[in-house]
Amino acid sequence: MLNLLKEVIKVGEATTKYPLESLDLAPGFRGKPVYNPELCLACAACTTVCPPNALAMDTDTEHGVRTWSLFYGRCIFCGRCEEVCPTGAITLSPDFELAAFNKNDLVVRADFKLLECRVCNRYFAPGKELTYVLALLEQAGLPGPEVAQRRSLLEVCPECKRKCNVESIKRVGVGNPVEVKR
Numbered sequence: 001m002l003n004l005l006k007e008v009i010k011v012g013e014a015t016t017k018y019p020l021e022s023l024d025l026a027p028g029f030r031g032k033p034v035y036n037p038e039l040c041l042a043c044a045a046c047t048t049v050c051p052p053n054a055l056a057m058d059t060d061t062e063h064g065v066r067t068w069s070l071f072y073g074r075c076i077f078c079g080r081c082e083e084v085c086p087t088g089a090i091t092l093s094p095d096f097e098l099a100a101f102n103k104n105d106l107v108v109r110a111d112f113k114l115l116e117c118r119v120c121n122r123y124f125a126p127g128k129e130l131t132y133v134l135a136l137l138e139q140a141g142l143p144g145p146e147v148a149q150r151r152s153l154l155e156v157c158p159e160c161k162r163k164c165n166v167e168s169i170k171r172v173g174v175g176n177p178v179e180v181k182r
């Protein structure tokens with residue numbers, strides 16, 4: 001018994017006073033994801049890799065809005081979203097406390113405007129994504145006229161691209177109608 005007591009005293013306190021005191025977290029601890037809609041492109045990369053489908057993307061093609069959402073109730077803090085995000089819009093934080101009185105408080109949402117196709121005028125892709133791609137091309141040293149030409153191609157939805165003569169799209173400047181060859 002005496003030996004056991006000596007051992008207990010030697011080991012010291014094995015438990016912590018959490019939640020009365022904050023926990024010492026290990027370096028690299030993966031807590032809940034933090035989202036910055038300013039940096040988000042609504043590209044949907046994170047939603048396709050999220051294992052428990054905590055991330056979702058709903059596209060309303062009638063009103064031209066794409067809604068990004070994260071439900072913390074499903075999140076397993078795996079970090080896949082952070083790995084694939086091209087802009088750092090979603091990153092894991094050390095915060096792991098998610099208690100809420102209302103389930104809706106565990107949802108984060110952001111709306112993004114979709115771009116209209118220059119040919120059929122249907123909404124098809126987030127405008128921010130296109131702007132990002134063009135900025136990358138410029139950064140890579142593509143000359144201004146080339147960037148404008150790429151823009152005219154990118155502003156056409158995939159369905160119309162399949163129907164159009166690509167050369168005719170290239171010839172048409174931004175904001176002008178595109179000749180459709182069917």
Ligand code: SF4
Pocket residue numbers: 033049050051052053054055070074075076077078079080081082
């Ligand atoms: S951390 Fe994992 S589970 Fe949570 S939102 Fe990101 S990908 Fe989904």
Ligand code: SF4
Pocket residue numbers: 039040041042043044045046047068084085086087088089090
């Ligand atoms: S991967 Fe990043 S930029 Fe793309 S939708 Fe997710 S948070 Fe937004």
